[in-house]
Amino acid sequence: MQTYDGLLAAVTAHEGQTQEVRDPATGAVIGHAPVHSVEAVDRAIETAAAAAASWAAISDADRAALLHRAADAVEAHADALVELLSREQGKPLNGPNARFEVGACAVWLRAAADTPHPNHEIINDESGRATMHYRPIGVVAAITPWNWPLMIAIWQIAPSLRMGNTVVQKPSEYTPLSGLALVRILNTVLPEGVLQSVSGGGDLGARLTSSPKVGKIMFTGSTATGKKIIEASAEHVTRLTLELGGNDAGIVLPDVDAKAIAPDLFWGAFINTGQTCAALKRLYVHDSVYDEVVAELVAFARTVPMGVGLEEQNELGPLQNKMQYDIVDRLVQSAIDSGATIECGGNPEREAPGFFYPTTIVSNIDPHNPLVVEEQFGPALPVVRFSDLDEALVLANELEVGLGASVWSSDREKALDVAARMESGTVWINGHGGLHPMIPFGGAKQSGYGKEFGAEGLKAVAVAQVVSG
Structure with missing residues (x-):
């Protein structure tokens, strides 16, 4: 050893x-x-x-x-x-x-x-x-x-x-x-x-x-x-x-228990501080549960400490390099400039050492804002409101990438129906990004x-x- x-x-x-x-x-x-x-x-x-x-x-x-x-x-x-x-x-x-x-x-x-x-x-x-x-x-x-x-x-x-x-x-x-x-x-x-x-x-x-x-x-x-x-x-x-590249979409249907799914939603998006190809990078939530899902996500996010990796209490770290930090910073700023709501994060300590970008959840954002349609690859999650499932599927599928996707619902059959309409190499039900060494993994489209x-x-x-x- x-x-x-x-x-x-x-x-x-x-x-x-x-x-x-x-x-x-x-x-x-x-x-x-x-x-x-x-x-x-x-x-x-x-x-x-x-x-x-x-x-x-x-x-x-x-x-x-x-x-x-x-x-x-x-x-x-x-x-x-x-x-x-x-x-x-x-x-x-x-x-x-x-x-x-x-x-x-x-x-x-x-x-x-x-x-x-x-x-x-x-x-x-x-x-x-x-x-x-x-x-x-x-x-x-x-x-x-x-x-x-x-x-x-x-x-x-x-x-x-x-x-x-x-x-x-x-x-x-x-x-x-x-x-x-x-x-x-x-x-x-x-x-x-x-x-x-x-x-x-x-x-x-x-x-x-x-x-x-x-x-x-x-x-x-x-x-x-x-x-x-x-x-x-x-x-x-x-x-x-x-x-x-990924830019994975998740669709949350109206029958979910927002508090119950919040931890899995969070880690689907923020695993490795968001620096994961198959992380959840844009979340579409039905209008009837939108406010509750956002509130539960923010509440959970506030419980997850970010800091130097060698300090045992931390579970989120810095972005790995300045290039990626600048990409996340630019995309969050595009959301701010558009009038979207920064529910948490979005204001990094620019004079502090390290490439730390705070855990950021963005609501009330236009579905074609750069933070949504470009892969941020970092700790910033845009949450898009929808009322019509067909329209949400159009938004989820309209990008040229299709690595992973997820559907969140208490009705498995309904979730499977939605999954069949998502254009990605993998679709997870009530989870996102989980991999198994015996389950094939790979992308669709670009x-x-x-x-x-x-x-x-x-x-x-x-x-x-x-x-x-």
Whole structure:
């Protein structure tokens, strides 16, 4: 088991160019992350490609066993990982934050190991026999974001390894230390060359996504960057799984118990201080319960402390970077300028250290205000009033994104009817954003394509081959 100081020293040891990494809650310098060259990316790809055949030749059972050992390694180093994650990303230790994320890494590693292999017999009768096999692709590029830098990395790495691929991971330049630390821990278990990590800016990602030796690209991030990856992948027809922008809608029907649903509504929107692709980002509430839902949301919001992540009492933290802070600030200001009501928050302490933006709930807002139609990706929730369900569905569906959505009702059948009319990859009933390692997840429209998790996730990182005869 490595201490925080030991783990930090290991991932910052680098003789070349580095970048300063600061705690978004305090502004303090954490350390200096390596900035690798594009030549280093090429070497990592070559190393992964050289290891691919021997890794693919290992039995599926042995690869699964190694994933279990990797989960054990994550748990053995959990305290150091949690502290590094909290310092670098800003998320608090408690609530659905740093300890939760590190724990989820072990859970998803084991789930990827234990999911039944998707090979299966298609037909076996008098007409003949055919079987479906899922073969390794080769090298997978895993390009991971700054909001959940460990958990999303595992979502990409674990199934890729299970299916016999080798991986080159590039963490976000905003959270490089967490990504490097995770790979270092996994590599205490994995054979040499199977998992590589490179740290740096967008030029490294561009090198990965244009390489002819990369057979699959997995990317979680903005729709704009996803479109660039699609273009880069076209020359070599590289396989893609893209989980892109969200701006998820929730619809609250008139039969709800406002007080009962308020905590789940809140955490659906404000998990990870709103910095989650599948968070609830715009809420449509029926007029008959609108005032009560807003009041209960505000009341609950006032009970959830925000502050420095390493202080045990906090459950909300800062925005991870100045870019995201400025986006949230601009969008809330657009609501204020339009005459919308700021029920709580909306007035950050601009001279205070850290990128803290107060928990903000906005009512009486025009459904086409920028805070509603642009993804804020932060702790500000617009609540839109509606009286006609058909009109609410038009508003919920009119954007070009469709990652997740939710319906809130005490009548399950009614909720299911509404869910069927929502244009998104996942629709939750009386909850929002909950994920399970066996339930496939992925977006519709410009929120990307491809599924992750469970058997569908394993198939997505393999080449399907039919053997007939």
